[in-house]
Amino acid sequence: MIEELLVFGRTGQVARELARRGGHARFLGREDANLTDPAACAAVIREARPAAVINAAAWTAVDKAEAEPGAARSVNAQAPAAMAGACAALGVPFLTVSTDYVFDGSGVQPRREGDATGPLGTYGATKLEGERAVAAEGGQWAVIRTSWVFSAHGANFVRTMLRLGAERERLTIVADQIGGPTPAADIAAALLEMAAQMRADPGRGGLYHFAGTPDVSWADFARAIFARSGLTPEVVDIPTADYPTPARRPLNSRLDCSAIERDFGISRPDWRAGLDAVLKELNA
Secondary structure (H helix, E strand, O other): OOOOEEEEOOOOHHHHHHHHOOOOEEEEOOOOOOOOOHHHHHHHHHHHOOOEEEEOOOOOOHHHHHHOHHHHHHHHHHHHHHHHHHHHHHOOOEEEEEEHHHOOOOOOOOEOOOOOOOOOOHHHHHHHHHHHHHHHOOOOEEEEEEOOEEOOOOOOHHHHHHHHHHHOOEEEEEOOOEEOOEEHHHHHHHHHHHHHHHHHOOOOOEEEEOOOEOOEEHHHHHHHHHHHHOOOOEEEEEOHHHOOOOOOOOOEEOEOOHHHHHHHOOOOOEHHHHHHHHHHHHHO
């Protein structure tokens, strides 16, 4: 890990995986730097004068964002912008995580970084605003758009399926949303590798996609979780229309990840291997 790395986030999935990788890093929880106070986040960076900054904190409550757009915007857009500005002033790399929700989910082709955006809800809109604000600060920055994050901790689809699969004999799961489940451990590893390369070469950075492979539906992802965990509930495919939520979800969450491999040598992780590792950890 880079020495004197400053990480916003302590308890989230990616932050916890970053902490596992050791090294000299300082992790900031809400009590240290609340992302609803962007100026305070920038002040922490100016005081710490780190070698690089990773923002692993975010407003990820997709449906709740519809009811609290101001708070979501502060955390997902204004705080990262303030962090990026502070990093630009110090001349250090800033990295943050975004989402496939910046797209409208139409079509079936994997989305590239330069493709037209069109978020369907507040969460995606605030993350897109954050991406643009970070780039506008003019420093050395990198944004990773990812999808369907899972790990052995926190609230995620794998943990939910394990709980429901043990409680129920039959589950109805959306089958027309397709994307790449992404292990938080691999996101953390990618961020650290990018940060190291960016430190070595001030010309590196930009917007990148990073998601697990192969692309799969939520229903088939659930089937894989059950098959690998030994649970046996019946999975019944349903369309998104039969599972209404306050915020609309993109149907096509496929991401073209060729740019990050080309520029940083980082390949798409196989989520099946990541799932096996998570199940092993939970069983332990």
